[in-house]
Amino acid sequence: MPDLIERRDLVAALDRAARSRVTVVSAPAGSGKTSLLCLWRDQYGRGRRIAFMSVRPEQLDAQLFWHALLGAVYDATGADRVEPSTTPGFDGQAMVDRVLSEIGSAGEPIYLVIDDLHELGSAEAADQLTALLTRLPPRVHAIVATRRLPPLRLHRLRLAGELAEIRVPQLRFTEAETRELLATARIPLPDDAAATLHQRTEGWAAGLGLAVLSLAGHPDPARFVAEFSGSDRTVAEYLMAEILDRQPADVRRLLLRTSLLDRVDGELADLLTGAAGSDRILLELEDANAFVVSVDATRTWFRYHNLFAGLLRLELRRTQNADIPALHRLAARWFAEHALPADAVRHLQAAGDWPAAARLLADHSLSMTLDGQGGSVAALLRAFPARAGARSPELAVVHAIADLDRMHLDDAVAHLAIARSHAGTTASRMVITALELLLARLRGHFSAVVEQADALPSPVTGRSDADIALVGDLQAVALLNLGVTEAWSMRLPAAERHLLDGAALARDIGRPYLEVACLAHLGFASTFRSFALARQRCEEAIALAAHHGWEAEPVIAPAAVTLAGIFAGTGEFDRGEQWLARAERLTRAEGEPGTRLLVHLVAGLLAAARGHHREALPEFAAARRVQAGMAGEHALSARVTAWMIATQARGGLLEEAKATLEHAAGDEFGTAAAVVRLAGGDPAGAREELRKVPETASVPARIEARLVAALAGWELGDKAAAGTLVEDALTLAEQDRLILPFAMTGAGELLESLRETSHAALVADILDVVRGGAPANPLPAGELSPSELRVLRYLPTNLTRPEIAGQLSVSLNTVNTHIRHIYAKLGATDRTAAVRRGRELRLLASGRA
Structure with missing residues (x-):
């Protein structure tokens, strides 16, 4: 059935490989090896001499093998056929020489194609074939297809670069080819169902073919795909006949008893089978392409193909059903002893031992969460039946962790109350305190976080190793929560100190996920020092996350949005928008409010800096809605309102700006009020408003205030004062090469009027940006000091x-x-x-x- 499509890319890959002296195509039964050879012969064989033969099933006779190969050579070359005689004293070496002579005298390129080599049961013939393949004349190429790696000694060809291989990954159907196959077979499937079918079959040609046959005329194709597995009758019959029935008893026992595992290694297989030597069997099964695949570089851990695993589990239930709970308990014990609690809980649940599963999950849920496995904790929790899960006091802490991960904060409060009422140990009470600290942070109740941080546990001599490890975890968690709270409260030096301490502690205790979380927030906390340092720390956090496979996890959202803000500040708006888009993908709608507020704020600033004031306003409004849902006040919330007022005024919405300003009070709104005055034609009043802006304000706020004051002075005809204010603003901007305030305030005309400045290079960059260009790279690059x-x-x-x-x-x-x-x-x-x-x-x- 997969022959319905031509698979041009794969056939072309084989043709490129065939330019080598020898090409080996090795893959399990039903992978499409023969189809590939035939397609290649049909598409590229015109004008070529191809000697094509298939080894007959269970071919044990070397003499018959060589006679068949010689016959294929005669057919390809068109030479007069001289049939060799069949004799008891067969001389294999002489036959090798005869084949070499025939193909060498052809005078033009020739391809020897040998299909189903795994059927060759003669060791003598395999040795002779090795001799032939290593002595092929120039312009002669061989292609060998087999289910398992052949017993051919071709290492010299490999070292010489004369051996090409096509293995399972190349033969798998891609998702696009799966869709093409379904379309050609006229089987209508929704895109998600087609993707599921591809995932279930892992691109296995025979599996897809059997599915297509079953789908033809099926009344509910989408339901069929959802239920399609190795237990499907057609698939099961194929795999039984081609794979399982061919295995000896010890191999069958291993495959069946380990099929309930997602992955297996030799030690665990030995435990479940009660026998030794499983390592060797697993390696041999993979080498034989028996639907067993190693999942690590050292070939220690293995998994079974999805459909093959389904068949094995079906056969296990049919033949050894009474043993299955005990096998799950054995596996759970092994995983627990090897510090793999998620797997251990999963097998206890499969065994129906709900109390033991609840105890184990409760003991390890915090540790798993700190290792970035919050999703696994939630999934394991959902697997408990209602009667065993919802009412279990032991699982209350687990429920609270899952609630906090999903931002179901009211539910978390209720579950933490249950957990605290049943907390019988100091360790459990400390865990609850740490979760309450996180709850306060997620609610934006910043003062409560600072108060509760005094309850930090401290190491005490004489504790058990487990208690010491727990104290380390809780200290790191507390430092993270305290540092984040201080960052959102704009107490940046303190935030930097605590986040650095938290990252160092997380590194010392082996909690990389927690380290990434600290570093991701550290970038924002470092902005008061310099943008260069903040950018470096954000990039370090993202690189560490990528190293562990967490580059798409929300944990790095603070670093991504900080980078967006940095690039916005330095006038690199395109790069800022790229990082903002990434931060938006990483920030869930119900995620941490401090990060969500920052995402909306940066989005508004980028739009306003480009002069898109009407597009900036909804982002500032969204940031204000996030603040409204927080128990405390984010230190940037006043800046959000101030920028909203200024943007309304600059966008021609003067009455709306005045209305917003009426409800704002404090020194933070002096510049915004001045912008409203300017927009209303009152530059003198603008100057008066700016006197309220303190010199303790942030650097960007002071730059903006000076630029607005300069604009007011310019309108009043005080050009000398305006020039002095612009020069002051440039001095403040020089360290981080800040461009954003100049773009937002529309100060380009003022800069062009400067006759003398000590910041000529920065002025050139700013003018370039406000005219639609891009600034120079703000950081040292290349070899220049x-x-x-x-x-x-x-x-x-x-x-x-x-x-x-x-x-x-x-x-x-x-x-x-x-x-x-x-x-x-x-x-x-x-x-x-x-x-x-x-x-x-x-x-x-x-x-x-």
Whole structure:
């Protein structure tokens, strides 16, 4: 049935492989090996000499094998057929020489294709075939197809690069090919059902073919796919005949008794079978392509193909049903002893031992959550029947953990109350305290977090190893919650200190997920120092998460949105929007409010910076709604309201801006009030409002205030004061090369009016951005040192070398030395060429200014 489609990419891959001296196609029964050879012969065989033969089932006679191969060679070359005689004293070496002579004298390329080599039961013939394949004449190629790796000694060909292989991964149908097969067979399936069918069959050609045959005319194709498994009659019959019935008794016992596992290693298989040597059997099964696949590089752990596993479980229930609960308990004990609690709980549940499963899950749920397995905890909890799960005091803590993960905070309160009323040990009470700390943080009840942090457990000598480990976990959790709370409260130095301590402790106790969580928030906490440091820490968090496979997990959302904010601040709006899109994907609608507020805030800032004021307002409004649902106040909430007011005013919604301002009070709104005054034609009133902005405000807030004051002064005709204020704003912006405040306030005209400035390079970048370009790379890049980069940024200006030296407060000699190094490193011969090369490398602005 899979022959319905041509699989051009796979056939082309075989044709490329066939250019090697020898090509081995090795895969399980039903993988489409013969179909592939036939398609290749049909599509690429025209004008080629192809000697094609299939080894007959259970071929034990070397003489008959060689006679068949020689006959295929005669058919391909068109030479006069000289039938060899069948004799008792068969000379295999002479036959090898005869075949080599025939193919060598053909005078043109020839391909030997041997299908079903696994049927060759003659060791003598296999040795002779090795001799033939290693002595093939030039322009002669061989393709061998087999279910298992052949007993051919082809290592010299492999080392010489003359051996090509096509294995299971290449032969699997892709999801697109699965859809094409269904369409060609005129079987209507929804996209999700087609994807499920591909996943169930793992792209196995025979499985897809059997499914297509069963689907033809089926009244409910989608239901058939949902139920399709190895227990399907047609699949079961095929696998029984081709795989299971061919195995000796000890191998059958291993396959059946380990089929209830998602993965198996030799030690665990020995336990379930009561025999030794399972490692060897599993390795041999994989080598034989018997639907057994290793899942690690050392070939220690194995799994069974989905459909094969389904058949094995069906056969286990049919033949050894009474043993299944005991097998699950054995597996659970083994997994628990090897620190794999999720697997252990799963097998206890399968055995129906609900009390033991509840105890084990309760003991390990916090640890699993700290290892990034919160989803597994929730799934295991859902597997308990209502009577055993909902009413179990032991599972109350587990319910609370799942509630917190899903942001069902009211449910978490109820479950924590039940857990505390039944907490019988100090350890359990400490766990509940840690969860209550997280609950307060997720509610935005920041003052409660700070108060409860005083209840941090401290190491006590004489405790058990388990107690010491728990204390370490709880300390790290408390440091994370405290640091995050301080970050959202804008107590950034304290947040940085606690998050650094939390990350270090998590690293020491072997909790990488917890370490990533601390580092992801540390980026935001570091913004008060410098954007360069904050960016570096965000990237470290994301890299560590990617190393552990968590790059798509919400745990890195704070780092992603902080990066979006950093790039927004430095005027790299396109990069900011890319990181914002990633942060939005990672931030669940019901996720942590502090992160959600920051996502909406950055989205609003990016839109406003581009002049899209009406698009920015819904984002600021969404951020305010998040704040409204918090028990405490996010320190950025006042800034959100202030930016909303200013954006309303700049977007022509003056009355709406005044209405919003009426409900706002405090020094944080001085700049917003000034923007409203300016928009209403009252620059003098704007100046008065700006006197309320304290010098203790953040750097971006002070830059924005100076720029608005400069705009007011400009309108009042006080151009000298406006120039001084702009120069002050540039000085504040220089360290992190902040561009966002200049773009949001519309200060481009003021910058163009500056006749003299000590920030010529930054001004060029800002003007480039406000005119639709992109700024230069704000961080050192390539081989240029930071000092050389500073000099490079002045080269596009009209300043002379002595003037550049004056701007940088260094000697002319120093500037000349830096310029020589810049020319050498950029491969430039003059100033113009250095500027051009700097722009190509994005070390300089694009030049629109």
